[in-house]
Amino acid sequence: MVKVAVNGYGTIGKRVADAVxxxxxxxxxxxxxxxxxxxxxxASKKFDLYAVNEQSLKVFEENGIEVHGTVEDxxxxxxxxxxxxxxxxxAENKKIYEKFNIKAIFQGGEKKNVxxxxxxxxxxxxxxxxxxxxxxxxxxxxxxxxxxxxxxxxFKIGKIRATILRRVSDPKEDSKGLMNAIMPDPINVPSHHGxxxxxxxxxxxIVTAAFKLPTTLMHVHFLxxxxxxxxxxxxxxxxxxxxxxILLVSVGKGFTSTAKIIEYAREFRTRYDLFENVVWKESIxxxxxxxxxTQAVHQEAIVVPENVDAIRAMLNxxxxxxxxxxxxxxLGIGKLSIV
Amino acid sequence: MVKVAVNGYGTIGKRVADAVxxxxxxxxxxxxxxxxxxxxxxASKKFDLYAVNEQSLKVFEENGIEVHGTVEDxxxxxxxxxxxxxxxxxAENKKIYEKFNIKAIFQGGEKKNVxxxxxxxxxxxxxxxxxxxxxxxxxxxxxxxxxxxxxxxxFKIGKIRATILRRVSDPKEDSKGLMNAIMPDPINVPSHHGxxxxxxxxxxxIVTAAFKLPTTLMHVHFLxxxxxxxxxxxxxxxxxxxxxxILLVSVGKGFTSTAKIIEYAREFRTRYDLFENVVWKESIxxxxxxxxxTQAVHQEAIVVPENVDAIRAMLNxxxxxxxxxxxxxxLGIGKLSIV
Numbered sequence: 001m002v003k004v005a006v007n008g009y010g011t012i013g014k015r016v017a018d019a020v021x022x023x024x025x026x027x028x029x030x031x032x033x034x035x036x037x038x039x040x041x042x043a044s045k046k047f048d049l050y051a052v053n054e055q056s057l058k059v060f061e062e063n064g065i066e067v068h069g070t071v072e073d074x075x076x077x078x079x080x081x082x083x084x085x086x087x088x089x090x091a092e093n094k095k096i097y098e099k100f101n102i103k104a105i106f107q108g109g110e111k112k113n114v115x116x117x118x119x120x121x122x123x124x125x126x127x128x129x130x131x132x133x134x135x136x137x138x139x140x141x142x143x144x145x146x147x148x149x150x151x152x153x154x155f156k157i158g159k160i161r162a163t164i165l166r167r168v169s170d171p172k173e174d175s176k177g178l179m180n181a182i183m184p185d186p187i188n189v190p191s192h193h194g195x196x197x198x199x200x201x202x203x204x205x206i207v208t209a210a211f212k213l214p215t216t217l218m219h220v221h222f223l224x225x226x227x228x229x230x231x232x233x234x235x236x237x238x239x240x241x242x243x244x245x246i247l248l249v250s251v252g253k254g255f256t257s258t259a260k261i262i263e264y265a266r267e268f269r270t271r272y273d274l275f276e277n278v279v280w281k282e283s284i285x286x287x288x289x290x291x292x293x294t295q296a297v298h299q300e301a302i303v304v305p306e307n308v309d310a311i312r313a314m315l316n317x318x319x320x321x322x323x324x325x326x327x328x329x330x331l332g333i334g335k336l337s338i339v
Numbered sequence: 340m341v342k343v344a345v346n347g348y349g350t351i352g353k354r355v356a357d358a359v360x361x362x363x364x365x366x367x368x369x370x371x372x373x374x375x376x377x378x379x380x381x382a383s384k385k386f387d388l389y390a391v392n393e394q395s396l397k398v399f400e401e402n403g404i405e406v407h408g409t410v411e412d413x414x415x416x417x418x419x420x421x422x423x424x425x426x427x428x429x430a431e432n433k434k435i436y437e438k439f440n441i442k443a444i445f446q447g448g449e450k451k452n453v454x455x456x457x458x459x460x461x462x463x464x465x466x467x468x469x470x471x472x473x474x475x476x477x478x479x480x481x482x483x484x485x486x487x488x489x490x491x492x493x494f495k496i497g498k499i500r501a502t503i504l505r506r507v508s509d510p511k512e513d514s515k516g517l518m519n520a521i522m523p524d525p526i527n528v529p530s531h532h533g534x535x536x537x538x539x540x541x542x543x544x545i546v547t548a549a550f551k552l553p554t555t556l557m558h559v560h561f562l563x564x565x566x567x568x569x570x571x572x573x574x575x576x577x578x579x580x581x582x583x584x585i586l587l588v589s590v591g592k593g594f595t596s597t598a599k600i601i602e603y604a605r606e607f608r609t610r611y612d613l614f615e616n617v618v619w620k621e622s623i624x625x626x627x628x629x630x631x632x633t634q635a636v637h638q639e640a641i642v643v644p645e646n647v648d649a650i651r652a653m654l655n656x657x658x659x660x661x662x663x664x665x666x667x668x669x670l671g672i673g674k675l676s677i678v
Contacts, residue, residue: 159627161500161563161629163502163548163561165504165521165550165552167521178596178598179598180553180554180555180556180598181554181556181596181597181598181599182504182506182552182554182556182557182559182596182597182635183595183596183597183598184559184590184596184619184622184633186590186621187590187619187621187622187633188621188622188624188631189622189624189626189631190626205627207563207626207627207629207631209502209561209631209633211504211559211561212596213504213521213552213553213554214519214552214553214554215519215520215521215552215553216519217519217520217521218521220521220523220550222502222548222550224500224546224563251523251525251526256522257517257520257521257522257523257551258520258521258522259517259518259519259520259522260520280523280526282525282526282527283523283526283527283528285527285528287528287529287546288498288544288546290500290546292527292528292546292548294523294526294548296521
C-alpha cells in the first residue's frame with residue numbers, strides 16, 4: 001500500500017486526494033493546507049491534515065481544526081508526494097522534497113525543468129517508470145496530448161494548428177475575471193501549449209494560439225490537423241470512441257455548449273468533475289487534407305487520472321495498461337461514453 | 340445629390356444613415372422604423388421618419404412622433420434604398436423594391452441570392468458598378484475580405500484556416516445571451532463565413548470555424564494563412580499599415596483585450612464605432628509556412644463604409660479609389676492608425 005502525501009488541497013489537490021483514496025494499491029497519508037478556510041475543514045474530516053509550516057500550524061490550532069503536524073512531519077512518513085500547490089510554488093517546495101529524499105509529482109503550472117520528464121498517461125507512461133521527479137502537464141496540454149496521441153497511433157498526421165479558447169478563471173475564483181471582453185493570451189504564437197505538448201510527444205508539428213474568454217466552466221479547443229493519408233470522419237469517430245478518456249457528445253442530443261456538458265456531468269459526478277476530453281461528434285470533419293476536431297476540457301478535473309497513473313509509473317507498480325485500467329475503473333471513466 | 344432611403348433604423352440603419360448624411364454627393368431622404376421607441380424619437384429629430392406600414396404609422400401618430408408617411412411614400416421619391424431590416428426581412432422587402440423599381444442594397448443577414456453580387460469595397464467594388472441589387476456581406480465576412488484581399492494583393496497566399504470568436508449579442512440586446520459558456524456555432528466546419536468570403540473573393544481557399552462567447556463588444560478572428568512565398572512579419576505589418584480600413588494596435592500600448600480597444604474608441608468616435616478591422620501588431624507571426632494574424636471586429640460598425648461605397652458603385656458615381664477615399668475622409672477612417 002503506497003503512502004501518498006498530497007501537498008496543497010486546492011482545486012487540483014482535493015480532487016487528486018479523492019482519486020488516490022479510491023485506489024486499492026495506495027492510500028492518502030495526509031494532505032496539507034495553508035489557511036483554515038472551509039476547504040481545510042472538509043480536508044480535516046476526510047484526511048489527516050497537515051499545515052504547510054509552523055506558523056500555519058498555530059493558526060489551524062487556534063481555529064480548532066485538527067492538524068497532525070507540518071508538511072515535514074508528513075513527508076518523513078510518505079512514499080511519494082503529489083505537489084498540488086499554486087503555480088511556481090512547486091519549484092520552491094522541491095528543495096524540501098530533496099531534503100527528505102522523496103519522489104515527487106509536480107503539476108503543469110511549473111516549468112518543465114522542475115522534473116525529469118513531463119507526463120501524460122496515454123502518451124508516455126513508460127518514460128516515467130522509476131523516475132524521481134515527474135511533471136503532469138496542464139489541463140489544456142493533457143487534453144491535447146490525449147487526443148493527438150490517439151490520432152497519431154491510428155493515422156498518419158502532419159501539422160496541427162489549434163485554437164485554445166480559455167475559461168478566464170475557475171468557478172470559485174470570485175475576485176478576478178474578465179467581465180465582457182476577449183483577450184488574446186498571449187497575442188503572439190505559439191501559446192505555451194504547443195511547446196508543452198512537445199515535452200510529452202516530441203515528434204509532433206504543432207502550433208497553438210490561446211484566447212481568454214469571460215466564462216468559468218471549461219476550455220474549448222479547435223484543432224485543425226493536416227492528414228498525410230485520406231481519412232473518413234467515421235474512422236476517426238471509431239478510434240476516439242475506443243479511448244475511455246475521450247467522451248463523445250453530440251449537439252443533436254442537446255450538448256450545444258459547455259454549459260450543457262457541465263449540466264450533464266452534475267447528474268453523475270461529484271463536483272461535476274469531467275476527467276475525460278469531451279469531443280463533439282459533429283465537429284469531426286474533413287476539408288481537403290485537414291481533419292477538424294473541437295473538444296471541451298474541464299480544467300479542474302482532467303489531470304486527476306494522470307496524477308494517479310504517475311504514482312504507479314514512478315514506483316513501478318503496474319504496466320501502463322494496468323494502471324490506466326485501474327484508474328479508469330475507480331473514477332468511473334468510460335462509463336459516460338453513451339451520449 | 341443622390342436621394343437615399345434607409346429602410347430600418349436599428350444597429351446598422353442608424354449608423355448607415357449618419358454616414359450617408361456625411362457624404363457631399365448624397366443625402367438621407369428618410370429613414371423607417373417599426374416601433375415608437377427611443378431610437379424612433381432620435382430618428383425623427385435627425386431625419387424624415389417614415390413608418391414601415393399603415394398600422395405602424397398610426398402608432399407613431401398616437402405617440403406624438405412626427406412621421407412623413409409609410410415606406411412606400413419614401414420609396415417613390417428615393418434613388419436608392421439601403422435595407423437595414425433584421426435578418427431575412429430584407430428578402431421580404433425586395434418585393435416592394437421590385438414594385439417601385441428602385442435599386443437596393445441588402446445586408447449580410449440575407450442569403451446571397453437576394454442580390455446580383457455580394458460586396459466588399461476593397462475586394463470587388465467594380466463588380467457592383469451599375470448593379471440593381473447588391474448585398475454587403477456581414478461584419479465578420481467584411482473583416483475577413485478586407486484582410487484577405489489586402490494580403491492577396493501583396494503576397495502569394497495559400498490555404499486560410501480561421502477561428503472566429505463571436506460576441507454573443509450586441510450591447511443593447513438585454514433579453515438574450517450566453518451567461519457563462521462557450522458555444523460552437525455551428526459545431527461542424529465550415530461556418531458560413533468561409534463560403535461567404537468566397538462570394539466576394541472566389542479564388543481563395545478558406546475554411547472557418549465559429550464559436551459564440553459571453554461578450555458583447557467585438558468579435559475576434561484568429562487566422563492562419565499558408566504562404567506560398569517566404570515572408571517577413573514586418574513586410575506584412577507595412578502592407579497592413581498602408582490600408583486605412585485596417586487599424587493596427589499593440590498589446591505593448593495597453594490594448595490587451597477588446598475591452599481596451601473599445602475604451603480607446605470611446606474617446607474619439609460617436610457610439611465608439613470602429614469602422615476599421617483592428618489588427619494586433621504582435622499577432623503578426625510566422626511559423627514555418629504559416630502566417631498568423633489576430634484581429635478584432637466591431638460588429639455594429641464595420642459594414643458602414645461598405646454600404647456608402649455600394650451606393651456610389653451601383654449608381655456609377657465614382658471610381659473605387661475615389662469612393663473609398665471620400666468615405667474614409669468623411670468618417671475619419673485612417674486617422675486613428677497611430678497606436
